[in-house]
Amino acid sequence: MSPGRLPAALPATLAAVILLIAGALAGCGSTPAATPSGPAVPVAAPPLQTSFADGTGTSWAVVEMGGSAAQEENFWEMFARPAGAAAWRLVTPAGVADNGGLVAAPAGGASLLTGFLPSQDLTFSPLAATSDNGASWSTAGPVNPGLADVPGALGAGPGGRLIALTSSGAELGRHDGATWTRLITARALAATPAAQPCQVTGLTAVAFGGASTFADWRLASAGWSQHQTIRVTIPYGSSG
Amino acid sequence: MPGMNSGLNDNNPVLVAAFRAALLHQGLIVLLIFAVLAVAWVSAREWLRPGKAASPASAEPAWRQLLRIGFGALWIIDGLLQAQPAMAAGLPSQVIEPTAASSPSWVQHIVNWAGTAWSYHPIQAGAAVVWIQIGIGVWLITAARGSWSRLAGLASVAWGLVVWVFGESLGGIFAPGLTWLFGAPGAAAFYCAAGVLIALPERGWATARIGRTILAAAGAFFIGMAVLQAWPGRGFWPGTRHGQRGTLASMVHAMASTPQPSLLAGWVRGFGSFTAANGFAVNLFAVIALAAIGTALVTVAAGRGPAWLGRAMLIATIALCLADWVLVEDFGFFGGLGTDPNSMIPIILLVGAGYLALAPAPAPAAEPATAQPTAEPAAAELVTTGTGPAWRPARLARAFGAASTRAVLAAWAVAMIILGAAPMALAQASPNASPILAQAIDGDSAPLNFAAAPFTLTDQDGRQVSLASLHGKVVLLTFLDPVCTSDCPLIAQEFRQADQVLGAKSHGVELVAIVTNPLYHSVAYTRAFDTQERLTGLPNWLYLTGSLAQLQQTWKNYAIAAEIAPAGGMILHNDVAYVIDANGRTRTELNLDPGPGTASTKSSFAGELAAAAEHVMRPS
Numbered sequence: 001m002s003p004g005r006l007p008a009a010l011p012a013t014l015a016a017v018i019l020l021i022a023g024a025l026a027g028c029g030s031t032p033a034a035t036p037s038g039p040a041v042p043v044a045a046p047p048l049q050t051s052f053a054d055g056t057g058t059s060w061a062v063v064e065m066g067g068s069a070a071q072e073e074n075f076w077e078m079f080a081r082p083a084g085a086a087a088w089r090l091v092t093p094a095g096v097a098d099n100g101g102l103v104a105a106p107a108g109g110a111s112l113l114t115g116f117l118p119s120q121d122l123t124f125s126p127l128a129a130t131s132d133n134g135a136s137w138s139t140a141g142p143v144n145p146g147l148a149d150v151p152g153a154l155g156a157g158p159g160g161r162l163i164a165l166t167s168s169g170a171e172l173g174r175h176d177g178a179t180w181t182r183l184i185t186a187r188a189l190a191a192t193p194a195a196q197p198c199q200v201t202g203l204t205a206v207a208f209g210g211a212s213t214f215a216d217w218r219l220a221s222a223g224w225s226q227h228q229t230i231r232v233t234i235p236y237g238s239s240g
Numbered sequence: 241m242p243g244m245n246s247g248l249n250d251n252n253p254v255l256v257a258a259f260r261a262a263l264l265h266q267g268l269i270v271l272l273i274f275a276v277l278a279v280a281w282v283s284a285r286e287w288l289r290p291g292k293a294a295s296p297a298s299a300e301p302a303w304r305q306l307l308r309i310g311f312g313a314l315w316i317i318d319g320l321l322q323a324q325p326a327m328a329a330g331l332p333s334q335v336i337e338p339t340a341a342s343s344p345s346w347v348q349h350i351v352n353w354a355g356t357a358w359s360y361h362p363i364q365a366g367a368a369v370v371w372i373q374i375g376i377g378v379w380l381i382t383a384a385r386g387s388w389s390r391l392a393g394l395a396s397v398a399w400g401l402v403v404w405v406f407g408e409s410l411g412g413i414f415a416p417g418l419t420w421l422f423g424a425p426g427a428a429a430f431y432c433a434a435g436v437l438i439a440l441p442e443r444g445w446a447t448a449r450i451g452r453t454i455l456a457a458a459g460a461f462f463i464g465m466a467v468l469q470a471w472p473g474r475g476f477w478p479g480t481r482h483g484q485r486g487t488l489a490s491m492v493h494a495m496a497s498t499p500q501p502s503l504l505a506g507w508v509r510g511f512g513s514f515t516a517a518n519g520f521a522v523n524l525f526a527v528i529a530l531a532a533i534g535t536a537l538v539t540v541a542a543g544r545g546p547a548w549l550g551r552a553m554l555i556a557t558i559a560l561c562l563a564d565w566v567l568v569e570d571f572g573f574f575g576g577l578g579t580d581p582n583s584m585i586p587i588i589l590l591v592g593a594g595y596l597a598l599a600p601a602p603a604p605a606a607e608p609a610t611a612q613p614t615a616e617p618a619a620a621e622l623v624t625t626g627t628g629p630a631w632r633p634a635r636l637a638r639a640f641g642a643a644s645t646r647a648v649l650a651a652w653a654v655a656m657i658i659l660g661a662a663p664m665a666l667a668q669a670s671p672n673a674s675p676i677l678a679q680a681i682d683g684d685s686a687p688l689n690f691a692a693a694p695f696t697l698t699d700q701d702g703r704q705v706s707l708a709s710l711h712g713k714v715v716l717l718t719f720l721d722p723v724c725t726s727d728c729p730l731i732a733q734e735f736r737q738a739d740q741v742l743g744a745k746s747h748g749v750e751l752v753a754i755v756t757n758p759l760y761h762s763v764a765y766t767r768a769f770d771t772q773e774r775l776t777g778l779p780n781w782l783y784l785t786g787s788l789a790q791l792q793q794t795w796k797n798y799a800i801a802a803e804i805a806p807a808g809g810m811i812l813h814n815d816v817a818y819v820i821d822a823n824g825r826t827r828t829e830l831n832l833d834p835g836p837g838t839a840s841t842k843s844s845f846a847g848e849l850a851a852a853a854e855h856v857m858r859p860s
Binding site for chain 2: 092139176
């Protein structure tokens, strides 16, 4: 697949809704501007969090450790607690230094995708995938350029598709990391009808459309008053 | 300030030993030059019977003698301080960088150039400064008169400016917290001022005008410093603020905490506590003292005031400067890598010289009788009555024999300066850092000679590459983890720089890396690494990978350990490079732990790699 072209093998019916949370200046109101530019499909909650439960009831937590004043000397660990288990297990994927941080994206069932944020001289993001609650991992990716330093920088979709938020914008790719296609940049998002009333300053999370509804995931608490959820539908599948 | 220092430990044993060795070698050469000059001079006097040196028209005035000998001694002390073992590696990080830290970015940019140049060649730079400063000191002390003496003054100005700009960040005059108490505007500025006075022509010595000018300038300086000290909002008035020490008290306490004899630390700490408790009173005293001395200096310079004022002003200046030197500046050279006694002694010398210069110039006097034989014709006569061009060997030898002891010693001092500066100038001509940095991190390379183990792996473009297919070229082989966050990217950059160092010779060299991560070893990762390290356009770069079994066999053949660290850690593997010659034989093993990965260490490793490749390219 050449850069900039979409995979031709995708089913014609599949169109994704990319949910982006954009950091915006105050003034565009507390009601999220939700102006879909494509078919209205329900979307999943973007994992703008460091702990969550997946569809099988397994709880996951990503924790920063070390407590060092020197941020680069801290490290991150991932813990999992399967449904019904009493104890948390350390399940951090091996092979990469995770001083930059970890992001996790549920990939359906007991599957999970983890991305390593860039740190020191590593500028791209290695990925690791598990389908057994973290007992074993396989490599995926990489995401190049590296994932943005936000918990919701990675999303897993059907058919091995991935969506990643990088320093360049939102990128669409696959597990093998061979090719990434630019979906949208912060500047392009700012120009959409949904975002025009706001002053978009950056993207903070991405997610594929899924089973849950958008309304369940409105970010309206005080702590997030400067964030606006902007739902942009970007069809990435078409019949070949 | 990126690139400012090498990042190596100041007391790195390899650097310390190399610095000592350089000083020892150059010291022996200095002694040898002295011996040769002495023998040649004595021989010329004995065999050629030259005339005596021309008698001076007038004796050197006391004020000039004070400046010349005083600042000559200071330069020698500074040179000896520069010979501290940790100076070669430590000056950029311990002296230049902290001094520049509070200055504006444009000052840091200027200073960074010097720090980088030093860090690329620390041994040559460290030794150069030692000999230049001792040389200038000896030159000033020995050359009492004539153009040689004036040139010594100019040398003091020139080197003082170098030290003031690069070593003292323009004396910190653009940094906040500028205060006379801590040596503003930098000791080297006073060395420059003294050098200018020493370089004045003899006709300027005779009048009292020079003394009035020195005292007027010193007075204006003191008054200006008093205003600066009194200026509100600069933090000098309160002893404490919000429970924290004020500016002056915290500066004094910082000086007290540096390594030094406990007695001195006790004095300084005590004064710091006193300042914290009585900050306003201490600053008021400093302001009044500076203003009073400044006013007295200006008054004396104008020829007004009572007769005793000049002497009182001098005593007050000496007392205030000595008190500040001991209690605030902590003698200037304590605390890590002190490079000079700071500014109080130079100020005393300058004010003292100004005071002495107010007196009438002394009557003409001859050089001491011991300096030259008396029964010989005058050198001036030899010059005027000799035949042929002045540079004729016989005539030069005669003139040399006629030179005074001081002139010979001055020539020796100039030779000392050249001896120190020449290796640094030669080193600066090379864009690569000294190989001593790589050796300081990883030691020497190991010469080998055995057939390199074969391998066939996949490059970053998906092509099969075997070692056999690279025969005919020198192979620089290393092992890199594509998702490594520290060492491997640095080693890759060293390889890229080595390619630049090799220049046209790089056509005969293949730069090869093999993946050392048992988990992340797909071609997608080698490509991502190449993009990250800007290696994609390098035609002789190969980043090879393969199945885990293939990789493990290769690691085993090349004694590479690749261990998976506990969660959150990088793959543990050795940082090493092999140099494989055009016939497929391993000729050298280089340890490539990149150390701090600064610009100078990367450059040093790149030079080491290039040199190793060039070595095996030469026909044996």
